[in-house]
Amino acid sequence: MGVSDMNLQGVLDDIVAELSPRLGEGRVATYIPALARVEATHFGIALRTREGAEFRAGEAGRAFSIQSVSKVFSLALAMRIHGQDLWAGIGREPSGNPFNSLVQLETEQGVPRNPFINAGAIFVADRLVSSCAHPREALREFVSTLCGEEIHFDEEVAASEAATGFRNIALANFMKSFGRLENPVEPVLDLYFHQCSLAMSCAQLAHGMGFLCADGVNPHDGRQVVSHRQARRINALMLTCGTYDAAGEFAFRIGLPCKSGVGGGIVATVPDRLSLCVWSPGLDETGNSALGMAALESFVSRTGLSVF
Numbered sequence: 001m002g003v004s005d006m007n008l009q010g011v012l013d014d015i016v017a018e019l020s021p022r023l024g025e026g027r028v029a030t031y032i033p034a035l036a037r038v039e040a041t042h043f044g045i046a047l048r049t050r051e052g053a054e055f056r057a058g059e060a061g062r063a064f065s066i067q068s069v070s071k072v073f074s075l076a077l078a079m080r081i082h083g084q085d086l087w088a089g090i091g092r093e094p095s096g097n098p099f100n101s102l103v104q105l106e107t108e109q110g111v112p113r114n115p116f117i118n119a120g121a122i123f124v125a126d127r128l129v130s131s132c133a134h135p136r137e138a139l140r141e142f143v144s145t146l147c148g149e150e151i152h153f154d155e156e157v158a159a160s161e162a163a164t165g166f167r168n169i170a171l172a173n174f175m176k177s178f179g180r181l182e183n184p185v186e187p188v189l190d191l192y193f194h195q196c197s198l199a200m201s202c203a204q205l206a207h208g209m210g211f212l213c214a215d216g217v218n219p220h221d222g223r224q225v226v227s228h229r230q231a232r233r234i235n236a237l238m239l240t241c242g243t244y245d246a247a248g249e250f251a252f253r254i255g256l257p258c259k260s261g262v263g264g265g266i267v268a269t270v271p272d273r274l275s276l277c278v279w280s281p282g283l284d285e286t287g288n289s290a291l292g293m294a295a296l297e298s299f300v301s302r303t304g305l306s307v308f
């Protein structure tokens with residue numbers, strides 16, 4: 001069955017109804033005040049088909065802190081600018097270590113395993129600082145263009161990230177000590193902390209990730225964002241590295257490229273068909289949204305839409 005023949009609004013409504021008894025499951029991230037004060041009971045889900053049909057349920061229009069979901073946007077922008085050269089300094093393998101681990105970076109001489117662990121995202125931020133006169137604005141404008149509307153940083157979150165980001169500061173300095181960063185650590189971390197602070201809703205994220213299910217074409221203006229091959233590669237990285245140490249479990253239970261963040265958002269793509277985003281701030285022990293994962297599993301079993 002094609003997606004246009006499916007009752008996708010009904011599917012999203014049924015997922016909200018199915019999960020409503022579980023609202024509040026998991027624990028919100030508490031490392032900064034702006035995340036700690038978010039109620040665990042929020043839940044939103046939105047999707048956008050490749051053809052442009054949009055469906056929403058729950059709090060799909062409410063903005064939240066996208067955190068590590070931003071790593072998809074920064075990677076896409078860096079791949080667009082640097083092409084194949086980007087891969088000279090970064091790997092494409094799952095890390096099997098915590099997302100902010102220093103240990104692996106030491107044994108692998110400061111080369112991050114993949115762009116979705118923090119070290120990898122800091123490396124990507126460094127290359128954006130090298131190539132953009134105003135890197136923060138370049139990233140914000142890139143995301144806004146993908147969404148077809150202005151997207152903003154949450155400056156309170158960005159300031160808290162900087163004030164508490166000791167481990168990220170350590171990762172950046174560590175890579176710098178191995179000669180892996182081209183720029184001083186300060187502007188690199190400034191970009192990284194700001195990208196984490198982007199505030200977006202499920203509807204905006206489903207829209208902004210649309211290029212990943214459309215051969216790299218921005219659904220909003222029809223322009224090529226990244227090449228078809230690059231879009232395929234971003235999806236591959238999301239599937240293998242996008243959900244912290246639970247990528248195997250996500251592939252097993254859901255089978256879609258996904259990227260999660262500690263704000264409780266998870267974006268997913270059904271290649272060639274649709275992009276979706278679910279948000280529920282309560283995290284499970286792997287750092288992924290507990291109900292977000294449950295919602296995606298329910299979505300796949302209700303629609304059969306999985307790459308496997």
Ligand code: GLU
Binds near residue numbers: 067068161196262
């Ligand atoms: N700002 C968080 C950090 O860098 C992002 C964590 C995440 O969403 O994975 O530690």
